[in-house]
Amino acid sequence: MNALISTALSGVVMMFAGLFVTNKQRIKYIAIFVLLVCLAANLAELSTIGAGERTFYGMITVSHFSILFNAIALSATLILFMLSGSAFENVGEHVSDYFALIFFILSGITLASTFSSLLMLFLAIEIISIPQYILAGADKKTPKSSEASLKYFLMGSFSTGILLMGITLIYGATGTFNVADLGLGAGKVNTLALCGIILLAFALSFKVSAVPFHFWTPDVYDGSPTVFTSFMATVVKAGGFIAFIRIFHGAFIGERITADWQLLLAIITAATLIIGNFTAVFQQSVKRMLAYSSIAQAGFMLMAVVSINTHATQGIILYAAAYSIATIGIFAVMIKLKDYTFDGFNGLARTQPVLAVTTAIFVCSLAGIPLTAGFFAKYFVLTAVVEQGNLLWLAIVGVICAAISAYYYFRVIIAMYFKQGEAETAPISGGFKTMLIITAAIVILLGVFPGLLLQFI
Amino acid sequence: MLTVLLILIPLVAGLITFGLKGSGPKALGLIASLASLAVTLGALFQFRTAPASLQFSASWIPQLGAQFSVGLDGMGLMLCLLTAISFLLIFIVIFNRDYERANSFYGLMLLSQAGLVGVFTAYDALLFYVFWELALIPVYFLCSLWGGEKRIPVTFKFFVYTFAGSLLMLIGLIYIYLQTPEHSFSYASFTGGNVAPQDQSWLFWLFFVAFAIKMPVFPFHTWQPDTYEQSPTPVTMVLSGIMVKMGLFGVIRWLLPVLPKGAYMWSDVAIVLSIIGIIYASCIAIVQSDIKRLIAYSSIAHIGLMSAAIFTNNEQSLQGLMVQMFNHGINIIGLWIIVEIIQNRLKIKNLNEMGGIAQYAPGIAIFFVTISFANVALPLTNGFVGEFLMFSGLFQYNVWFMAVAGLGVILGAVYTLNMVQKVIFGQSNALTETTTDLKGNELLVLSIIVVIILALGVYPKPMLELVSSTTELVNKVY
Numbered sequence: 001m002n003a004l005i006s007t008a009l010s011g012v013v014m015m016f017a018g019l020f021v022t023n024k025q026r027i028k029y030i031a032i033f034v035l036l037v038c039l040a041a042n043l044a045e046l047s048t049i050g051a052g053e054r055t056f057y058g059m060i061t062v063s064h065f066s067i068l069f070n071a072i073a074l075s076a077t078l079i080l081f082m083l084s085g086s087a088f089e090n091v092g093e094h095v096s097d098y099f100a101l102i103f104f105i106l107s108g109i110t111l112a113s114t115f116s117s118l119l120m121l122f123l124a125i126e127i128i129s130i131p132q133y134i135l136a137g138a139d140k141k142t143p144k145s146s147e148a149s150l151k152y153f154l155m156g157s158f159s160t161g162i163l164l165m166g167i168t169l170i171y172g173a174t175g176t177f178n179v180a181d182l183g184l185g186a187g188k189v190n191t192l193a194l195c196g197i198i199l200l201a202f203a204l205s206f207k208v209s210a211v212p213f214h215f216w217t218p219d220v221y222d223g224s225p226t227v228f229t230s231f232m233a234t235v236v237k238a239g240g241f242i243a244f245i246r247i248f249h250g251a252f253i254g255e256r257i258t259a260d261w262q263l264l265l266a267i268i269t270a271a272t273l274i275i276g277n278f279t280a281v282f283q284q285s286v287k288r289m290l291a292y293s294s295i296a297q298a299g300f301m302l303m304a305v306v307s308i309n310t311h312a313t314q315g316i317i318l319y320a321a322a323y324s325i326a327t328i329g330i331f332a333v334m335i336k337l338k339d340y341t342f343d344g345f346n347g348l349a350r351t352q353p354v355l356a357v358t359t360a361i362f363v364c365s366l367a368g369i370p371l372t373a374g375f376f377a378k379y380f381v382l383t384a385v386v387e388q389g390n391l392l393w394l395a396i397v398g399v400i401c402a403a404i405s406a407y408y409y410f411r412v413i414i415a416m417y418f419k420q421g422e423a424e425t426a427p428i429s430g431g432f433k434t435m436l437i438i439t440a441a442i443v444i445l446l447g448v449f450p451g452l453l454l455q456f457i
Numbered sequence: 458m459l460t461v462l463l464i465l466i467p468l469v470a471g472l473i474t475f476g477l478k479g480s481g482p483k484a485l486g487l488i489a490s491l492a493s494l495a496v497t498l499g500a501l502f503q504f505r506t507a508p509a510s511l512q513f514s515a516s517w518i519p520q521l522g523a524q525f526s527v528g529l530d531g532m533g534l535m536l537c538l539l540t541a542i543s544f545l546l547i548f549i550v551i552f553n554r555d556y557e558r559a560n561s562f563y564g565l566m567l568l569s570q571a572g573l574v575g576v577f578t579a580y581d582a583l584l585f586y587v588f589w590e591l592a593l594i595p596v597y598f599l600c601s602l603w604g605g606e607k608r609i610p611v612t613f614k615f616f617v618y619t620f621a622g623s624l625l626m627l628i629g630l631i632y633i634y635l636q637t638p639e640h641s642f643s644y645a646s647f648t649g650g651n652v653a654p655q656d657q658s659w660l661f662w663l664f665f666v667a668f669a670i671k672m673p674v675f676p677f678h679t680w681q682p683d684t685y686e687q688s689p690t691p692v693t694m695v696l697s698g699i700m701v702k703m704g705l706f707g708v709i710r711w712l713l714p715v716l717p718k719g720a721y722m723w724s725d726v727a728i729v730l731s732i733i734g735i736i737y738a739s740c741i742a743i744v745q746s747d748i749k750r751l752i753a754y755s756s757i758a759h760i761g762l763m764s765a766a767i768f769t770n771n772e773q774s775l776q777g778l779m780v781q782m783f784n785h786g787i788n789i790i791g792l793w794i795i796v797e798i799i800q801n802r803l804k805i806k807n808l809n810e811m812g813g814i815a816q817y818a819p820g821i822a823i824f825f826v827t828i829s830f831a832n833v834a835l836p837l838t839n840g841f842v843g844e845f846l847m848f849s850g851l852f853q854y855n856v857w858f859m860a861v862a863g864l865g866v867i868l869g870a871v872y873t874l875n876m877v878q879k880v881i882f883g884q885s886n887a888l889t890e891t892t893t894d895l896k897g898n899e900l901l902v903l904s905i906i907v908v909i910i911l912a913l914g915v916y917p918k919p920m921l922e923l924v925s926s927t928t929e930l931v932n933k934v935y
Contacts, residue, residue, distance in 0.1 A: 314520070364594075369590060369594065370586065370587040370591060371587060371591060375587075375590075379631075382627065382631055383631045383634070383635070386631045386635060387635050392628075392632075395628050395631075396625075396628065399625060399627065399628055400624075402624055403617060403620050403624055406616070406617055406620050407613075407617060410613065410616070414601070414609055414613070417598070417601070417602065418602060418608075418609050419609075449517075449518070450520075451519060451520050454520045
């Protein structure tokens with residue numbers, strides 16, 4: 001609850017900051033400070049809920065899990081601000097507004113991790129989506145950005161409609177919005193509710209860009225200003241997954257009802273893994289490759305949604321952290337480069353060794369090499385799927401796709417280390433390098449001791 | 458504690474080496490490998506007096522039941538000894554070669570040593586997997602940065618191959634982990650017989666493919682000749698001398714005791730694949746004109762015999778296998794050192810362009826012939842002991858298997874002696890007349906290798922005793 005209030009207020013603060021502060025550098029520092037306050041407020045709530053959880057007006061339930069997830073989302077955003085905060089200035093005039101929109105999205109994400117009513121779920125998804133349409137079109141000078149915004153808006157509104165339809169059907173079948181009281185698991189499966197669940201699965205699949213609802217993703221991620229792509233592809237996507245896993249694991253579990261959606265989602269997951277990975281192989285631009293890789297990684301996170309056990313909950317937390325941090329890091333390096341193709345990375349190891357080493361660590365994490373956070377993230381979701389028993393084929397599809405993903409991730413390493421070239425970069429400050437090294441250190445630390453994060457669940 | 462030290466020395470030295478300049482990396486590499494050898498010898502001594510003190514365990518990820526658990530048994534100790542000796546020899550041989558960015562080269566070499574020792578000492582399945590992957594990464598960079606012309610695609614193929622294999626093994630590890638009653642990765646839980654026989658049947662393949670790619674066993678070998686050819690020769694020594702042993706080690710430590718019924722069910726298939734590999738690789742080796750590729754194929758043939766021996770389920774062939782793991786490492790590294798010396802002098806790899814080196818460099822010739830004899834397992838060389846035991850074990854298992862595999866010995870003599878003849882005898886040409894003989898450090902290294910070859914050929918008992926505890930243990934569970 002603290003996180004929700006503080007992020008919403010922060011958004012307002014940032015909007016007004018634009019009125020009174022004209023120095024763009026200073027606006028960035030204000031944003032970082034305000035975000036730290038939000039993070040502190042979020043963690044402070046741990047003491048008030050004690051060992052259990054606390055429900056507010058039957059609408060919001062705060063638990064350890066949600067506070068931990070909020071902390072990860074806020075920390076990942078903090079890393080984004082620290083690494084790429086200056087890039088906000090290059091997008092357009094209204095820097096403070098961009099920060100404000102990001103804070104509003106964050107408040108949506110904190111709502112997605114705490115809702116206990118379907119109404120709140122709908123609000124959360126909408127609060128996350130609408131500021132994104134604006135951010136995608138923030139760079140008014142390039143038509144690609146406007147195209148991205150329009151595409152996202154049109155597709156997004158349809159999926160919101162489907163989400164609402166699903167919620168309506170479930171309400172019609174059960175007579176309540178309260179997640180805890182839905183009672184769908186017990187007894188006979190209601191056809192109306194089942195239709196609702198499937199519509200909900202489709203709408204949320206759209207939000208997390210699962211195949212076959214992924215067609216908007218490459219264009220939107222490619223067209224949006226890179227710094228916002230970095231945010232949309234990581235923190236926002238993780239927020240979508242938290243909503244997904246909380247509603248499906250919270251309300252749609254039961255002897256018979258689980259089987260009705262599990263296979264469907266498993267097929268969606270396999271399709272996401274296969275199409276995301278295979279398409280990423282053929283990309284020439286690193287930015288577009290990362291767009292497809294975000295689809296592929298969504299496939300791995302969907303594995304956690306499909307399997308219902310504690311490994312899945314631990315896995316989604318770890319995956320959200322590992323994937324967000326590594327991707328934000330790669331995007332931060334990419335923003336500094338002149339050329340977004342693979343060739344643009346050629347010879348980076350010689351011109352900027354620090355950038356190359358840290359990017360290599362981030363890429364290894366995305367590929368799931370041991371001793372990086374990405375390995376344990378993959379390990380946990382795979383364990384969750386194997387534990388499920390009847391979905392072993394999905395785990396096999398998953399590891400084959402992970403091996404394929406090494407192909408396109410390592411192309412970045414090959415370009416940086418083994419190819420000749422003079423990668424051109426914008427001037428790199430010492431602070432940026434330090435921040436990159438800290439981020440890479442977090443990736444390795446979580447890769448050696450994942451327990452640091454898991455002990456809080 | 459000695460076991461942990463064995464991993465830490467190359468790890469720390471490797472990380473420090475990245476920051477050194479000038480001749481610092483060379484010196485530190487040599488010091489670290491000497492220290493590793495000293496610690497290994499210390500561990501060897503302790504193994505005789507107090508073997509339990511070599512086990513070390515610390516909490517790692519309590520949520521998973523994974524521990525940082527390392528230890529040494531006879532087999533692990535033997536392989537660590539091989540690793541320590543090999544790295545020392547490699548560092549001595551390349552002491553007067555100058556590599557570009559020497560700090561990264563030596564740093565990565567030491568890191569790969571740390572990974573290898575980790576694999577040989579891990580007593581926790583997850584730790585084993587982590588080290589298994591970690592040993593790969595430095596080698597990937599070493600081959601891609603210092604290799605031949607086609608290094609990037611070739612090394613990449615090698616990387617994706619092994620990565621895919623190990624991911625399949627990860628699924629297997631997770632599955633077995635979930636079958637253990639207390640959800641633990643410890644060796645005791647894995648070997649506790651918790652896996653149902655019908656599961657063992659398919660789990661076997663998840664593990665076997667990962668190990669077979671590493672060894673490599675036919676038909677998973679296609680990455681190997683290219684990689685050996687393109688890698689810088691010191692890295693090829695690591696790959697063929699030590700890294701292939703990871704596959705064999707994996708089968709003995711993590712496949713036979715964990716999935717005994719699976720291994721029993723599929724042993725015929727595994728042996729047939731291995732024997733096909735022997736004959737196939739030997740035939741290709743005969744027609745090779747590139748010396749590096751020839752030795753690469755000869756390595757596949759030798760490994761084929763070893764992997765066949767693993768599945769014969771008798772103590773004799775297991776003992777022969779253990780001894781041969783060590784001896785093959787020494788012999789193949791000896792061959793690669795000769796190749797490295799010839800390449801350093803003549804800058805060619807094609808056998809048809811060589812010849813008559815014996816007249817100008819008798820030292821090279823003498824050592825080359827001796828090591829080649831060990832490679833074809835001539836009696837009184839170390840190669841004989843292991844191969845004899847393995848063939849005798851294979852004979853007990855199935856006479857026909859042994860008969861076909863035995864052809865490999867004849868074919869092995871054909872290609873090895875053919876190679877010797879083309880390189881050091883015959884007509885010399887303008888290029889080979891310029892060959893200079895061995896220098897001090899090369900002479901030292903080759904002498905050490907020949908001493909080991911002859912010593913273990915005449916008196917193999919200490920090595921057999923060292924590994925006897927492991928062979929008995931494996932035989933009991935299998």
